Amino acid sequence: MRKLKGIILLLRPKNAILASIGTLVGWFSAGIPIYPVDRLFICLLVPSLILMGGNAINDFFDVEIDRINRPYRPIPSGMVSRSEAAFLYILLSTAGTLLSYFISVAHFMIALFFSVAWYLYGLRLKREGLIGNILVSLGVAFTIIYGGLYSITYRVILYSLIAFLVNLAREITKGVEDIEGDRAAGVKTIAIIKGEETAGRAILTICLLATIVTYIPFIAGLSGLIYLFLSTTAVIFLLRSAILSRNINKQVAGRVSFLIKISMLLGLLAMLIDSVKL
Structure with a gap:
C-alpha cells in the first residue's frame, strides 16, 4: 500500500484530470462533434498520460531539491525509487505518444x-528559471489547444492564452516559495536572480494582464x-493574489500560489460550462 500511495503522489492524478478537462474545454470550444466517442476518449487520455509521465521524470531529477523543499515527496521519502520513476516516465510517455x-x-x-x-525540463530547463x-x-495552455486542434477558433486561442498567463504567474510564485531548495540546486528563478521584489512585480503584472484577457x-x-x-469569481482570487504579491516572500508565496490555483480551477470551470452550453 505504501508503494501504491507513493506512485499516486508521484504521478499527481488530480493534475492529470485537470489536463483532461482542459482538453475537453478545447474540444467543445472548437465546436467539434463528440462522435466518434473513441476519438474524444483518446484525445482526453493522451495529455493525462504525458503529464503523469512528466511528473515522474520531474521528481526523478528534482530529488535533491525535494530533500530540502519537500522531503515528504515519494522519492526522498523512500516510497518510490528513482528507477521506478524513470520507468513510469518511459511507460506513460510512450503510451500517450x-x-x-x-x-x-x-x-x-x-x-x-x-x-x-x-x-529536457527536468534535466536542464527547470534550472534556467523563466525558460x-x-x-x-x-504545456498547460496546450491542453486546450490539443482538444481544439481539429478546428482552432478564437475562443480556443483566448482560453489557451488565459491558461498560459495564470499558470506563468503561479510558476513564478512557486519560485519564491521554493527559493531555498532552488538556490541550493542552482535554479535561476526570477526570485533568486532578480530578487523577491522583482518576482512580485512580475506576478502582479501577469495577474493583471490575465484579468484583462479573461474578459x-x-x-x-x-x-x-x-x-x-x-x-469573475476566478478574477477575484487572481486580483487578491496580485495584491499580496506586492510584498511577497516565502511565507506569502504559499498563500498566493494557493489563491492562483483556486482561480485556475474556477476559470477552467467557467470555460467548460460555457463551452458545453454553446
Whole structure:
C-alpha cells in the first residue's frame, strides 16, 4: 500500500484530470462533434498520460531539491525509487505518444514534443528559471489547444492564452516559495536572480494582464453570461493574489500560489460550462 500511495503522489492524478478537462474545454470550444466517442476518449487520455509521465521524470531529477523543499515527496521519502520513476516516465510517455497517432499526425507531433520536453525540463530547463516556467505554462495552455486542434477558433486561442498567463504567474510564485531548495540546486528563478521584489512585480503584472484577457471572450461575443459570472469569481482570487504579491516572500508565496490555483480551477470551470452550453 505504501508503494501504491507513493506512485499516486508521484504521478499527481488530480493534475492529470485537470489536463483532461482542459482538453475537453478545447474540444467543445472548437465546436467539434463528440462522435466518434473513441476519438474524444483518446484525445482526453493522451495529455493525462504525458503529464503523469512528466511528473515522474520531474521528481526523478528534482530529488535533491525535494530533500530540502519537500522531503515528504515519494522519492526522498523512500516510497518510490528513482528507477521506478524513470520507468513510469518511459511507460506513460510512450503510451500517450503512441495513442496520439490514432487521432492525427498533428496530435502525435504535439504529444511527442511534450514527451521529450518534460525530460529536457527536468534535466536542464527547470534550472534556467523563466525558460522552464514558460515551458510548463505552454504545456498547460496546450491542453486546450490539443482538444481544439481539429478546428482552432478564437475562443480556443483566448482560453489557451488565459491558461498560459495564470499558470506563468503561479510558476513564478512557486519560485519564491521554493527559493531555498532552488538556490541550493542552482535554479535561476526570477526570485533568486532578480530578487523577491522583482518576482512580485512580475506576478502582479501577469495577474493583471490575465484579468484583462479573461474578459475578452465575453466582450467579443464569444462567450456568454455564465462565463462572465464564473470567470469573475476566478478574477477575484487572481486580483487578491496580485495584491499580496506586492510584498511577497516565502511565507506569502504559499498563500498566493494557493489563491492562483483556486482561480485556475474556477476559470477552467467557467470555460467548460460555457463551452458545453454553446
